[in-house]
Amino acid sequence: MSHHLVEACGLTHVYEDDTVALRDVSFRITHGESVAIIGANGAGKSTLIMHLNGHLTPTRGEVRIGETPLTRKTLPAIRRTVGLVFQDPDDQLFMPTVYDDVAFGPRNQGLPEEEVDRRVREALECVGVWNVRAKPPYRLSGGEKKRVAIAGVLAMAPDILVMDEPTSGLDPRARRQLIGLLADFSHTRIFTSHDLDMVLELCARTIVLFEGAVMADGPTRGILTDDALLSRCQLERPLALQASAACGHCNT
Amino acid sequence: MSAPAVLAGLLDFRRLDLLATGESALHRLDARAKVIVTLVFVVCVMSFGRYSVAALLPFFVFPIAITGGARLPATLIWRKIVLVLPIALVIGLPNPLFDREPLLEVGGIGVSGGWVSMLSIMLRAMLAAAASIVLVAVTGFPAICGALERIGMPRPLAVQLLFLYRYLAVLGEDAARMVTAHELRSGGRPMSIRLYGALLGRLLLRTWDRAERIYLAMCARGFTGEFRSGGSSRFGWPEIAYVAGWCGLFLLLRTHDVTHWLGAATLGALQ
Amino acid sequence: MHMADALLSPAVGGAMCAVAAVTIAHCSRRIRNEADDRRVPLMGVLGAFLFAAQMINFAIPGTGSSGHLGGGLLLAILLGPHAAFLVVASVLIVQALFFADGGLLALGCNIFNLGFFPAFVGYPLYRWLAGTSPGSARATAAAMIAAVLSLQLGALAVVLETVASGISALPFKTFTLFMLPIHVAIGIVEGLVTAAVVAFVRRSRPGILPAAVSSGSSIAGTAMTFLAVALVLGGVGSWFASKSPDGLEWSVAQAAGAAAPGPQRTTVHVTLDRVQQEIAVLPDYGFRHEGAAAAQPQTVPHAGLENAGKARVGTSVAGMVGGAMSLVFALLIGFALKTRPGRR
Secondary structure (H helix, E strand, C coil): CHHHCEEEEEEEEECCCCCEEEEEEEEEECCCCEEEEEECCCCCHHHHHHHHCCCCCCCEEEEEECCEECCCCCHHHHHHHEEEECCCHHHHCCCCCHHHHHHHHHHHCCCCHHHHHHHHHHHHHHHCCHHHCCCCHHHCCHHHHHHHHHHHHHCCCCCEEEEECCCCCCCHHHHHHHHHHHHCCCCEEEEECCCHHHHHHHCCEEEEEECCEEEEEEEHHHHHCCHHHHHHCCCCCCHHHCECCCCCCECC | CCHHHHHHHHHHHHHHHHHCCCCCHHHHCCHHHHHHHHHHHHHHHHCCCCCCCHHHHHHHHHHHHHHHHCCCCHHHHHHHHHCCHHHHHHHHCHHHHHCCCEEEEECCEEEEHHHHHHHHHHHHHHHHHHHHHHHHHHHCHHHHHHHHHHHCCCHHHHHHHHHHHHHHHHHHHHHHHHHHHHHHHHCCCCCCHHHHHHHHHHHHHHHHHHHHHHHHHHHHCCCCCCCCCCCCCCCCHHHHHHHHHHHHHHHHHHHCCHHHHHHHHHHHHHC | CCCCHHHCCHHHHHHHHHHHHHHHHHHHHHHHHHCCCCHHHHHHHHHHHHHHHHHCCEECCCCCCEECCCCHHHHHHHHCHHHHHHHHHHHHHHHHHHHCCCCCCCHHHHHHHHHHHHHHHHHHHHHHHHCCCCCHHHHHHHHHHHHHHHHHHHHHHHHHHHHHHCCCCCCHHHHHHHHHHHHHHHHHHHHHHHHHHHHHHHHHCHHHCCCCCCCCCHHHHHHHHHHHHHHHHHHHHHHHHHHCHHHHHHHHHHHHCCCCCCCCCCHHHHHHHHHHHHHHCCCCCCHHHHHHHHCCCCCCCCCCHHHHHHHHHHCHHHHHHHHHHHHHHHHHHHHHHHCCCCCC
16 A cells, blocks of 8 residues: 555755754665664664654655655645654644544544544553543653644544654563553554664664664665664664573574 | 652642543533622732621632532642641731731730731631632633633633643643652752752753754644634523622621621520 | 732723733734744744743742742743743743643733733843843843833732732732832842853853844834833832832821831832822722722612622621531532432
8 A cells, every 4th residue: 555655765854053963864664564763873763753744844855655745735634644743742732631532633634623532542442541641741650641642643544653762661561561551553654763672573674874864774674784884874783683691692 | 849749739730630521510600600709809808807707708608609519629629728827827927017006905814906918818828728729629720721711811812821720730740740850860959049040950951952843843733823623602691690699798798797697696595 | 020810900901801812912923924944943942941940949049049040031041032921921820721821811911011021121121221233241230120120010010910900909009019129129039040040051052043033123122121221210110219218107107097107208119109009099999999898788778780799798607607607518519419319
């Protein structure tokens, strides 16, 4: 189905202070793929994410979502298709209650209130936080906030789910629950993350960025065992693939 | 010195906000009814003459009944009411100083009008505080904003209030962290104006950045400038009964000297 | 200083609520028309910022006491006057509801006193004095003058609202001579803090500060600045008037009925006397009127509810007994409601 396509063609972004954040980035992500974008801090991951739903406009090159180029006119439609979950849920949960926050997207889409209610219920139940719907966000735990943020995006029925550092700030149990949740989604999923173990678990494909350029784009396992590549890009193997101190074997 | 104060203020806010999640019949009433009754209450109480003391006392039945009826924790409510007494004392103190005409006799000693009016001021302060505290405790802030909007408050102010409510705790904690960081390195010295300015400046910049990110998050979910509210509210018979009952009582207590009658009847009966 | 419900009469409170409501409506319309969506979350979090900032205290040099930021002027510099007014209003509303600061009836007064003057008087003055690209000394001076003026006007408004309500026995003159000098000091500190924050922001992120936010016609601005200068001088003048001990002693002694020392008829006192006479003319609220009625506690009740209240005080024992009984009844009702069977 072509409308799940995410395509970057020669994407270049230069900030106002002349820092080159992205250099000629190109890739093509198809329906149902689960892709991780990894790299050191400052490699350009967040900048790239912001291009995927039109927050930033490229200096050169273009982004296409489902064969539609990203322009001012197509922006609303694209934002319905691409659901972006930010790193800090406090930035994303800006309404006074959880219910209102998840309903924000559908209401902006102009849906009738019964439909809004149905979507909110579905989204909250999908992520397992229906019971906190009346709470103000400041009273939620980190894991709950993350899940509500995802619900808020899911309620808009996007085809493509983009998440910026999904596991950052979560305690081990919340992280495990989130990974379980994300594994069940059938959307096209794009994550940026420092959590390479999560990347190994969830993403079949990985794109490595370094100083704004794509250094590698391929199956996750191959990339995360390529020590030379990882070292060049200021990364290292996930714990699951490192030699165990106890027995000296590597879990390859 | 300051970080605990900031956190204590936030704790107060959270506790009161938490009470609003209760499940009593009073909690379920439409917010407009509760707001209207509170406003009528405040106007009635403040409309008394400066020397009214006894006539104010029956008005305590309103906050007390709401506290009981909604099963609010009485000690918490009482503590918050009593908190206003020191300030009430200060603003009432000029009265005995400037109003020295004797007004009544108690056991052969003349009591000046100033003391009576000071007592009146303190009672008014307690009643005013009680009214707003129980209103928030049984209604909840978002519902109050919704009610005010339906009564006529402009949308930009309603949106502003809801955002403020949402981010108060977040920014309060940010501020508390920065103050703690300062206190850990200040060796007990109080904060100078220059440092305060720098601390606020940093907090301001972080706040500004956060606003940018929130705006992006809003746009990402289709925000075009309009806030659409959903949900309906019904102003039915329970609400009408609530408003009519309480307002009727307040007007009765305001226009008729119920306390005097009660006291005279009791004294008469005792004789 | 916050206005409190306990000192406010419904007439004054209601009038100020109406004034505040009109200003809110005007500012809301202005915000809506400017249609800058970015402003919506910004105003919200800056309100939370102001709230948090007011919870932090700093030491005021030389006094050993502490203070906190008022914030109206700072917000006006960052957001423009209309948005700043709404933000201050929102902070006051939350404070009144959650912290019983001031009170619900007094919200109109507080929103006007603490929101209108910094945004629509102090801020135009600041703009006029500081110019378009102020050096830090000029900006600091401008902020101090603007803050002092805003606080003077706010303090004067509190005095007028209190005296017009007739609940407090504090005479106009004494109250004014007490409030205005204090608020000169508070204003200076507020100006310093505001300037310090603006300077910090200008150094780190100059793009934030709007170059020249439209604040209405410049004619109104100039007129207000002239009024401003006059009032600042009046405030400073009252500072000096009150520094001479005779002035305050004289007004206290006179109110207490003791033999007054030779009255100090400075122009300040003459003006204040004249203003007080004007206010005393307001029906039912001049306390001379009440003072006369209080001298005869057994007066036949007038039609006015207020005088009826005073007549009640004359038969105080029955009133006190009745009051105590009604309190006991109220507590019994509350207890019965709380312990009634049913869902907990």
